[in-house]
Amino acid sequence: MLRPAPTKRPPSPSAARSAAEKAWAAKRERLRRRARPQNKLRICDDDQLGQRFEDAEQAARRAGFLAEANPDDERAAQHADEAAAALEAARAALDDVSDFLMRVHGSVATPRIWNTVTGRVLGLGLSLRAGEWVELETRPGTCWALRNGTVNVANDLT
Numbered sequence: 001m002l003r004p005a006p007t008k009r010p011p012s013p014s015a016a017r018s019a020a021e022k023a024w025a026a027k028r029e030r031l032r033r034r035a036r037p038q039n040k041l042r043i044c045d046d047d048q049l050g051q052r053f054e055d056a057e058q059a060a061r062r063a064g065f066l067a068e069a070n071p072d073d074e075r076a077a078q079h080a081d082e083a084a085a086a087l088e089a090a091r092a093a094l095d096d097v098s099d100f101l102m103r104v105h106g107s108v109a110t111p112r113i114w115n116t117v118t119g120r121v122l123g124l125g126l127s128l129r130a131g132e133w134v135e136l137e138t139r140p141g142t143c144w145a146l147r148n149g150t151v152n153v154a155n156d157l158t
Contacts, residue, residue, distance in 0.1 A: 056090040
């Protein structure tokens with residue numbers, strides 16, 4: 001007597017579910033490891049200081065290129081050092097007068113802002129629905145946050 005050939009069974013639902021979970025876990029890990037975009041935000045109403053900083057930045061870049069192209073030229077190296085020092089002075093002056101005011105619009109959950117200079121993170125432990133916003137303002141020694149311009153949410157800052 002012949003037995004029927006065994007048929008291949010489709011994978012069980014739990015096996016299919018575990019394969020999908022593994023795929024999502026791999027995707028989450030890949031997303032965690034990716035480089036996130038970072039932009040510097042500087043808010044300054046003093047156009048002269050802003051122009052001074054941009055000019056110093058261009059001069060430092062130019063002097064650095066010349067010093068790199070002519071490694072034996074001591075005068076070019078000295079000029080590059082002086083331009084770099086002028087750039088740092090212009091950056092410090094601009095940072096001193098730059099106040100930080102940001103509005104974060106929803107929908108977003110637990111937004112975070114990275115300060116790329118200090119490495120510190122300003123985070124909000126709340127969620128915003130579409131149409132809601134939070135205004136953040138930092139000044140030396142202070143920080144406040146208002147939801148929709150009225151409700152104080154400074155206690156949610158992390």
